């Protein structure tokens with residue numbers, strides 16, 4: 001029923017259940033009463049049934065819990081400890097979680113429960129099981145060893161569907177296999193090691209950067225990286241660059257003088273797309289956080305419709321051009337042969353070999369845009385932020401680059417293997433700021449997970465249960481990474497801490513996920529990020545954060561200063577929707593190196 005808003009559809013379903021319940025209650029009560037020769041007025045029956053509804057609800061929850069305890073015991077396990085909120089249905093936990101999405105630091109609120117029961121528990125929101133874990137042994141089970149038993153699930157797909165459609169991030173079973181089989185061949189070693197692509201776009205980045213910095217302004221590095229990654233990703237995957245880098249870069253919102261910008265229409269559309277894409281991802285991530293009640297916040301409208309109009313208008317020409325290209329190649333045999341050449345096949349070409357359904361094409365493009373644009377851009381943003389705060393690391397990394405590659409030479413694929421410290425810097429960034437910080441699966445069948453506390457019984461996962469996990473929380477656990485887990489120190493990926501922690505248990509570090517659903521773009525992303533970092537550090541000898549240039553929301557809330565741990569000292573605001581990003585951007589100045 002596409003004309004129904006999510007809220008009205010939800011209420012419609014609720015009304016149907018309620019009508020069936022009332023009808024059954026009415027029938028049961030009047031039958032029993034007349035069996036005893038008693039006549040009960042209709043209004044009494046109806047009032048009684050309404051009053052009894054919450055009682056039946058609680059009874060159902062109680063019986064379900066007892067059944068889970070029995071099954072757990074039969075399997076030699078125990079049920080998950082529950083988060084205990086102050087309000088019925090743990091509504092206060094839900095409220096805090098939504099508030100934290102707006103003004104909190106990632107993971108805020110969870111510590112109230114982790115401090116008491118550890119890193120695996122049942123959040124039990126609105127009497128619905130929601131298991132949360134930040135334990136490597138559970139992630140290993142879900143993502144790898146018992147992969148078949150954990151899907152994204154229908155509830156997840158319903159909330160995400162109006163944005164992600166049935167693309168690779170939002171599908172299970174055959175549809176997921178289809179997307180994965182089409183996407184994987186694009187990432188051959190030869191293709192991801194072709195650095196011409198990175199070279200052309202990073203040159204453009206450096207030109208833009210220098211131009212703006214020479215005007216004396218700070219730049220929003222995150223915005224620049226989003227343009228860089230979308231241009232490279234669209235060219236690599238669709239054979240059609242969207243030229244986001246050609247559009248004018250934003251000036252600092254508080255700049256005293258801003259020259260009149262001659263923004264071309266393509267640039268304006270690219271900027272509108274960025275804003276709408278961000279908004280649509282925010283909406284679906286609020287849905288995911290809100291649990292099964294989310295449709296109630298969208299009674300009168302599907303909030304994704306407006307931003308998705310802008311997003312779809314942006315994607316339309318990419319699809320159109322690809323379809324036209326295909327039409328022009330099909331009848332001609334020579335061109336057909338060319339199309340079939342493996343090297344020239346883009347992701348869109350391969351996809352169109354399998355289907356010309358515009359909806360499937362759109363979904364794939366949109367999902368891959370999130371995968372290929374936001375992730376790498378955010379990691380580069382956090383990498384540069386951290387380097388700006390750690391000049392010793394910056395200088396050491398720069399020395400490695402200048403020593404192994406020199407001040408101007410274009411790096412090759414082979415060079416990257418020599419740059420061990422660069423890889424450690426990227427990994428340390430991905431550890432502290434994994435761009436997919438929270439994720440979720442749903443169990444198909446019941447399962448038993450190892451207990452994080454070996455002195456206790458294993459944990460029972462009921463069938464059809466949402467199982468959320470956070471690599472963000474796991475990556476900062478002191479018991480897994482050592483007492484300095486919250487500190488930025490790339491050496492932990494090189495010195496004896498590597499053996500002590502990571503080699504012993506590789507599942508403690510999962511920025512790219514694991515198992516059959518592991519990120520397909522991992523190697524492409526490392527190459528792209530390494531290339532960009534090398535070019536940046538060849539060109540610039542200093543990074544300085546310039547908070548005063550950014551909008552107010554780029555600075556973390558003052559209240560964070562009183563918090564324990566990293567949160568208190570953070571200079572940027574890591575915020576999340578589906579992926580993590582620097583709220584308000586990363587406003588920074590860079591000093592050009594004398595040797596350039």
Ligand code: HEM
Nearest residue numbers: 168371372375376379435436511512513517519520521525
């Ligand atoms: C730093 C960069 C990146 C990080 C940290 C990252 C991380 C991830 C993670 C955590 C997932 C799993 C999502 C889930 O299961 O819900 C994923 C999936 C995926 N990533 Fe990446 N990614 C990065 C870059 C890229 C790039 C550049 C591309 C492509 C150009 C890409 C393509 C994909 C695809 C296609 C999937 C879906 C895999 C599936 O469900 O089978 N990623 N990525």
